[in-house]
Amino acid sequence: MDRLKIATVWLGGCSGCHMSLLDLDEWLFELAKVADVVYGPLVDTKEYPAAADVCLVEGAVANTEHVELMHQIRQRTRVLVAFGDCAVTGNVTALRNPLGSAAPVLERAYLDPANLRPALPHEPGVVPPLLDRVLPLQEAVPVDFYLPGCPPPADRIKAFLQELLAGKAPHLTGANLRFG
Amino acid sequence: MDVGACRLCLVEIAGSNKLVPACTTQVADGMVVATTSERLQRYRRLLLELLFAERNHVCAVCVSNGHCELQALATNLGMDHVSFPYTFPKLEVDLTHRLFGMDHNRCVLCGRCVRVCWYVEGAATKNFSGRGAGSRIISDLNQPWGESRTCTACGKCVHACPTGALFEKGTTVGEMQKDRGKLEYIVTAREKKQWIV
Numbered sequence: 493m494d495r496l497k498i499a500t501v502w503l504g505g506c507s508g509c510h511m512s513l514l515d516l517d518e519w520l521f522e523l524a525k526v527a528d529v530v531y532g533p534l535v536d537t538k539e540y541p542a543a544a545d546v547c548l549v550e551g552a553v554a555n556t557e558h559v560e561l562m563h564q565i566r567q568r569t570r571v572l573v574a575f576g577d578c579a580v581t582g583n584v585t586a587l588r589n590p591l592g593s594a595a596p597v598l599e600r601a602y603l604d605p606a607n608l609r610p611a612l613p614h615e616p617g618v619v620p621p622l623l624d625r626v627l628p629l630q631e632a633v634p635v636d637f638y639l640p641g642c643p644p645p646a647d648r649i650k651a652f653l654q655e656l657l658a659g660k661a662p663h664l665t666g667a668n669l670r671f672g
Numbered sequence: 673m674d675v676g677a678c679r680l681c682l683v684e685i686a687g688s689n690k691l692v693p694a695c696t697t698q699v700a701d702g703m704v705v706a707t708t709s710e711r712l713q714r715y716r717r718l719l720l721e722l723l724f725a726e727r728n729h730v731c732a733v734c735v736s737n738g739h740c741e742l743q744a745l746a747t748n749l750g751m752d753h754v755s756f757p758y759t760f761p762k763l764e765v766d767l768t769h770r771l772f773g774m775d776h777n778r779c780v781l782c783g784r785c786v787r788v789c790w791y792v793e794g795a796a797t798k799n800f801s802g803r804g805a806g807s808r809i810i811s812d813l814n815q816p817w818g819e820s821r822t823c824t825a826c827g828k829c830v831h832a833c834p835t836g837a838l839f840e841k842g843t844t845v846g847e848m849q850k851d852r853g854k855l856e857y858i859v860t861a862r863e864k865k866q867w868i869v
Contacts, residue, residue, distance in 0.1 A: 580753050583732055589760035590728060631757060638752040642732035669747050672731025
């Protein structure tokens with residue numbers, strides 16, 4: 493059997509889900525026997541590969557770069573997983589949504605506390621503009637599976653990946669299905 | 673008789689196509705009731721998703737994380753995501769009370785706080801205002817809770833609340849554990865003269 497190509501991506505989130513992934517400890521060796529990690533913050537690859545089997549998406553869709561990247565990833569990925577509460581619900585990343593737009597957030601961060609040349613970041617092509625509304629992953633692209641948790645504990649990630657590796661549709665229940 | 677606020681207790685009654693909330697349905701002789709089925713689970717999950725989509729429920733930063741009835745329902749009904757777009761309404765947090773806080777972001781409008789305030793404590797501080805998605809829990813005539821002249825600060829509303837909407841001030845993420853058992857204790861003692869050990 494061909495080795496599985498697993499990708500991970502870090503959108504608007506705190507990287508806690510990736511830390512939890514590393515928390516799999518020695519089981520990562522088991523994973524490495526059957527799969528390669530082909531893209532993500534944990535590997536040094538700039539371009540998303542032409543085809544990946546699984547992509548774990550941490551974080552909510554918060555800026556225009558996230559939107560473009562996710563459209564590319566969706567086209568090139570067989571199984572797309574919303575990985576953690578930010579991807580599934582928007583969670584902490586989406587706490588700004590009730591403010592209605594990106595403007596109040598940027599003003600609070602870059603104008604209110606600044607006492608020397610306050611300015612909003614404006615670098616077209618370099619700094620991607622924030623979306624006015626942070627999107628849970630499924631509001632941006634079709635999602636195949638959901639792995640909630642803030643972060644999902646390592647055991648839950650393992651249970652999920654084991655089912656996926658066995659060619660089954662992962663189905664989390666009980667203590668393995670909890671937000672927060 | 674209960675009030676039918678959340679409709680999560682929907683049941684099927686043989687001979688009827690309508691789903692009815694168990695809490696407001698009178699039992700009758702010979703009635704055949706199904707409390708779990710594929711169809712009921714599907715509808716309950718949809719209702720639950722609507723509750724989550726209607727306000728800002730962020731378990732990760734909630735005082736009731738790990739002790740929340742809404743969060744537990746998601747687990748029990750197998751809700752792994754919300755298929756409706758979230759509404760992200762802008763809502764108030766009332767921290768004017770000396771002891772307690774009210775976060776409308778986390779309120780599901782079940783009305784338990786209103787009922788316990790009226791019928792157990794007898795203070796009638798908590799009330800509903802508005803209709804539909806504009807409904808809010810208010811104190812007295814919609815004034816800051818801390819300025820209420822009827823609130824006895826008994827805390828029954830806090831312990832009746834299924835989510836982190838009502839909480840004791842000073843609690844942080846996951847620290848607010850509700851004790852509904854105390855309310856049951858009081859009511860049973862009063863009505864049946866029995867003191868639950």
